[in-house]
Amino acid sequence: MEPRTLPTTRTVVAAVCSHGPVAPQKIRFAVSVPVSAPDPRPFVRLAESIGFDSIWLSDLPLIAASDPVVALAALAGATEKVHLGVNLVPFGRNPVVLARQLAQIDQLSGGRLLVTLVPGIDRPGERAALGLGPGDRGVVLEEMADLLRRLWSGEALTHHSDRFDLDDVVVEPRPVQEPLEIWFGGHGPKALDRVGRVGDGWLTAGIDPATAARGREAIEASATAHGRTVDPEHFGISLPVARHGVSDEARAQMAALYPGRAVEELLPVGAEGLRDHLERHVEAGLSKFVLRLSDPTDDADDLRWLAEAALPMQR
Numbered sequence: 001m002e003p004r005t006l007p008t009t010r011t012v013v014a015a016v017c018s019h020g021p022v023a024p025q026k027i028r029f030a031v032s033v034p035v036s037a038p039d040p041r042p043f044v045r046l047a048e049s050i051g052f053d054s055i056w057l058s059d060l061p062l063i064a065a066s067d068p069v070v071a072l073a074a075l076a077g078a079t080e081k082v083h084l085g086v087n088l089v090p091f092g093r094n095p096v097v098l099a100r101q102l103a104q105i106d107q108l109s110g111g112r113l114l115v116t117l118v119p120g121i122d123r124p125g126e127r128a129a130l131g132l133g134p135g136d137r138g139v140v141l142e143e144m145a146d147l148l149r150r151l152w153s154g155e156a157l158t159h160h161s162d163r164f165d166l167d168d169v170v171v172e173p174r175p176v177q178e179p180l181e182i183w184f185g186g187h188g189p190k191a192l193d194r195v196g197r198v199g200d201g202w203l204t205a206g207i208d209p210a211t212a213a214r215g216r217e218a219i220e221a222s223a224t225a226h227g228r229t230v231d232p233e234h235f236g237i238s239l240p241v242a243r244h245g246v247s248d249e250a251r252a253q254m255a256a257l258y259p260g261r262a263v264e265e266l267l268p269v270g271a272e273g274l275r276d277h278l279e280r281h282v283e284a285g286l287s288k289f290v291l292r293l294s295d296p297t298d299d300a301d302d303l304r305w306l307a308e309a310a311l312p313m314q315r
């Protein structure tokens with residue numbers, strides 16, 4: 001994602017014409033911060049020094065992992081140029097408090113914050129723990145996105161619903177970025193329609209290049225139907241990579257996360273396999289890639305290997 005007030009481009013860009021995607025003008029690579037890292041700063045500083053465009057934190061409420069909002073605040077002061085991304089589950093968070101926190105992180109980082117809202121992985125007990133009852137999580141996701149945008153705009157917000165009661169609430173300070181964009185994840189029909197209707201971009205996961213191409217087309221069709229456009233630069237994917245081969249543990253994890261899908265189509269193996277996979281996603285119209293190793297061993301060695309394999313494609 002790319003703030004319109006910054007002179008540098010940090011997103012992966014694919015120029016798309018009416019006949020489908022053409023050769024991208026810019027490609028950008030990010031890395032996912034290991035979930036188990038109690039202090040992400042050393043990993044992120046190294047990723048910044050190596051040349052990755054951004055780093056990403058995932059919000060996993062019921063898994064032993066750092067809270068991404070807290071971690072982002074630390075990273076804003078520990079880095080200078082790398083962009084700071086978060087896949088954020090907004091459920092259970094007060095929209096006014098969250099809007100203030102994210103706005104201040106954008107201020108502290110000088111406008112380097114990237115936000116994708118995701119519905120979570122819906123683990124057993126997750127909805128109840130986050131105060132979310134049965135029903136369509138997408139409705140709440142869209143309400144939260146709308147409230148965040150209105151609060152970031154400086155509006156004195158009055159809003160009453162089954163979940164929130166706000167009267168003339170104003171958030172200060174506001175983000176550096178105007179607007180601070182909100183991307184969405186997912187790849188089901190409702191998720192794709194959501195990106196087209198109200199999203200600034202798409203950061204998906206767990207799909208092969210052919211499915212990604214169809215998803216991009218569905219988003220563009222939805223946007224057109226609602227009288228808007230999604231920037232062709234704003235299509236990306238979070239991608240696991242196996243450096244040495246697909247371990248039994250990685251295969252089991254992929255099968256649990258993405259049942260019924262061929263692991264080999266979702267998890268490229270080795271540098272050559274990764275580059276081939278990336279090229280096919282670029283042909284599909286995607287150009288922002290968040291990479292994570294499925295078989296991590298040593299952070300420094302892993303980051304350098306990913307850099308050697310992928311960064312020559314960055315432009």
